[in-house]
Amino acid sequence: MKGLRDIALLFQRYTLQMLRNPVWLFVGFSTPVLYLALFTPLLKNLSHAPGFPSGSVIEVFLPGILSLLAFASGSSMGFSTIFELQSGVIERFRVTPASRFAILIGPILSGLTMMMVFDAVVVAIAVGFGFRVHFVGLLVLALLLALLATLMAAFSTATALLTKDISSFAAIINGINLPILLLAGVLLPISLGPLWMRVLAHFNPLYYLVQASRSLASGSLATAAVWQAFAVLVPMCALVLWWATRVFRKAVA
Amino acid sequence: MTLGDQGFDTGFDTGFDTGAIISTRDLRKSFTTKGGEVEAVRGVSIDVARGEIFGFLGPNGAGKTTTLRMLTTLLPIGGGTATVAGVDVARRPQEVRKRIGYVSQLGGADDLATGRENLILQGRLYGGERSTVTRRAELLMEILDLTEFADRRVRTYSGGQRRRLDVALGIVHEPEVLFLDEPSTGLDPQNRANLWEHVRNLRSHGTTIFLTTHYLEEADALCDRIMIMDHGRIVVEGTPRELKQQVEGDSVILSLHEVDGALERATTALGLEPHVRKMTSDGFDLRLYVEDGSVALPALLRTLDAVEVAIRSVSLSEPTLDDVFLARTGRSLRDAGAGRQEVRA
Ligand SMILES: Nc1ncnc2c1ncn2[C@@H]1O[C@H](COP(=O)(O)OP(=O)(O)OP(=O)(O)O)[C@@H](O)[C@H]1O
Numbered sequence: 229m230k231g232l233r234d235i236a237l238l239f240q241r242y243t244l245q246m247l248r249n250p251v252w253l254f255v256g257f258s259t260p261v262l263y264l265a266l267f268t269p270l271l272k273n274l275s276h277a278p279g280f281p282s283g284s285v286i287e288v289f290l291p292g293i294l295s296l297l298a299f300a301s302g303s304s305m306g307f308s309t310i311f312e313l314q315s316g317v318i319e320r321f322r323v324t325p326a327s328r329f330a331i332l333i334g335p336i337l338s339g340l341t342m343m344m345v346f347d348a349v350v351v352a353i354a355v356g357f358g359f360r361v362h363f364v365g366l367l368v369l370a371l372l373l374a375l376l377a378t379l380m381a382a383f384s385t386a387t388a389l390l391t392k393d394i395s396s397f398a399a400i401i402n403g404i405n406l407p408i409l410l411l412a413g414v415l416l417p418i419s420l421g422p423l424w425m426r427v428l429a430h431f432n433p434l435y436y437l438v439q440a441s442r443s444l445a446s447g448s449l450a451t452a453a454v455w456q457a458f459a460v461l462v463p464m465c466a467l468v469l470w471w472a473t474r475v476f477r478k479a480v481a
Numbered sequence: 482m483t484l485g486d487q488g489f490d491t492g493f494d495t496g497f498d499t500g501a502i503i504s505t506r507d508l509r510k511s512f513t514t515k516g517g518e519v520e521a522v523r524g525v526s527i528d529v530a531r532g533e534i535f536g537f538l539g540p541n542g543a544g545k546t547t548t549l550r551m552l553t554t555l556l557p558i559g560g561g562t563a564t565v566a567g568v569d570v571a572r573r574p575q576e577v578r579k580r581i582g583y584v585s586q587l588g589g590a591d592d593l594a595t596g597r598e599n600l601i602l603q604g605r606l607y608g609g610e611r612s613t614v615t616r617r618a619e620l621l622m623e624i625l626d627l628t629e630f631a632d633r634r635v636r637t638y639s640g641g642q643r644r645r646l647d648v649a650l651g652i653v654h655e656p657e658v659l660f661l662d663e664p665s666t667g668l669d670p671q672n673r674a675n676l677w678e679h680v681r682n683l684r685s686h687g688t689t690i691f692l693t694t695h696y697l698e699e700a701d702a703l704c705d706r707i708m709i710m711d712h713g714r715i716v717v718e719g720t721p722r723e724l725k726q727q728v729e730g731d732s733v734i735l736s737l738h739e740v741d742g743a744l745e746r747a748t749t750a751l752g753l754e755p756h757v758r759k760m761t762s763d764g765f766d767l768r769l770y771v772e773d774g775s776v777a778l779p780a781l782l783r784t785l786d787a788v789e790v791a792i793r794s795v796s797l798s799e800p801t802l803d804d805v806f807l808a809r810t811g812r813s814l815r816d817a818g819a820g821r822q823e824v825r826a
């Protein structure tokens with residue numbers, strides 16, 4: 229249970245740190261709100277295009293925004309890792325007997341918690357735009373969002389530990405993010421794209437989340453998209469966590 | 482339950498044969514970089530006795546930090562063996578971590594937290610209870626003169642205040658062995674003296690201290706035993722007194738009257754003197770290394786007289802640790818290492 233204690237200690241530390249950074253809080257809240265406010269009007273006209281999923285614009289778009297938030301909040305984790313690496317904080321933690329998994333997961337869980345708070349705010353705002361809440365669906369969605377965010381955060385942290393400097397880290401993360409985002413149908417449904425795109429999308433974890441999120445937000449739980457998302461994200465998440473812990477255990481020269 | 486409880490080989494034997502609390506044999510580490518392979522540590526064998534203050538001296542890039550990082554489990558050992566507090570570092574890093582404290586060259590305090598919060602978290606990560614750790618933090622801040630800033634964010638600390646906090650973070654859990662990587666860098670003389678005082682105090686309570694430094698005075702004044710390292714190898718090891726006794730010869734310090742051309746005339750003439758092995762200058766102060774000061778001095782004074790250079794003062798000095806390094810490597814610790822990096826393709 230020492231592991232749990234370490235996780236709690238580090239979770240506390242990162243959460244306090246985030247709450248003390250007003251700029252970060254402001255950006256965290258304003259980004260999704262901006263998406264909603266600026267994209268939804270544009271999409272109104274698109275919703276009549278062939279191939280656009282049924283349902284109101286907000287119903288199609290909001291799950292996408294939540295997925296995007298999870299993806300972005302996860303993959304940006306590494307930036308703070310780089311910072312903490314350079315300031316020596318990580319090295320200081322690595323010399324203590326704290327569990328390596330705790331050093332990895334503490335900040336990730338803290339980021340997840342913040343993300344859930346933002347998500348709740350976004351959903352509340354969306355209700356004002358006419359979004360209908362299916363409670364159980366949203367709870368299951370929260371689980372999937374957490375899985376993807378953890379997966380990306382662990383990947384991002386490990387990449388940061390391996391690259392060690394901000395420029396190569398940023399280059400790698402951006403290089404990976406762009407195709408993932410384009411091939412996920414976050415902003416526009418992938419079903420509007422050509423066949424090759426739809427095939428490629430099936431290798432993309434974010435794609436599964438986006439598909440499942442649309443189904444869950446509309447209240448349908450027992451769809452193929454939902455179980456496929458779990459089937460893809462659970463093992464991937466476990467694998468990446470295992471790898472990232474290994475990276476922590478080994479040299480961070 | 483640890484491995485040891487189950488009767489596995491604990492590695493608790495190796496270090497105790499020699500009575501050493503830190504013991505390495507042929508320790509090595511090389512890094513692969515774009516320019517080729519850098520051999521940072523090339524076969525270091527050390528034995529540090531329990532309760533000793535052991536100093537690690539060497540120019541930039543000598544391999545001090547790399548050695549420390551291996552001993553503190555931060556870097557995998559490249560070759561050879563190491564035991565710390567009786568525990569094999571490569572095999573049981575987690576056990577080593579419980580027994581040591583480490584203050585890195587970089588520090589590593591959390592900028593956004595206060596000094597007190599930093600100390601409490603650190604103590605708790607070592608398994609301490611909140612109440613115990615809080616009291617301990619209070620005490621340490623008092624000893625290291627940090628109480629005034631305890632509840633300020635570390636971001637607002639001065640360099641010296643921050644360094645003292647770093648040291649406090651390294652000892653909050655009362656480790657058996659404390660590793661300090663350049664602890665006094667950035668401290669003013671007053672605080673440096675305080676730190677020395679505190680380090681001696683830790684030793685008198687049984688802590689073994691392994692520190693690196695660039696300050697010769699520090700090594701001389703503080704350490705029971707020192708090791709000088711260069712290019713990843715041990716150049717020489719012993720007590721400061723022993724080392725200085727090994728350097729035969731003295732140095733003569735001549736302060737010239739500050740007259741145009743005097744310095745040039747003096748260096749040219751003295752350079753031809755057979756007694757002078759090496760000469761360095763600092764403004765109008767010349768330091769000459771000679772075999773035997775009492776024999777050389779009259780000759781040197783006659784030479785200066787002949788080229789009409791007047792002197793303000795003359796002094797003879799015993800060898801310093803810098804002279805030790807100079808005698809062994811042909812370079813001075815003060816200018817060795819600058820911009821140098823050894824790369825083997
Ligand atoms: N992670 C690394 N990757 C590549 N080379 C490294 C790495 N760490 C250290 N080195 C190289 O190893 C050598 C020894 O470095 P080290 O940091 O141990 O020196 P040091 O004695 O602590 O110097 P200083 O007094 O400047 O702190 C240097 O040449 C350095 O460039």
Ligand SMILES: [Mg+2]
Nearest residue numbers: 545546547586
């Ligand atoms: Mg160093």
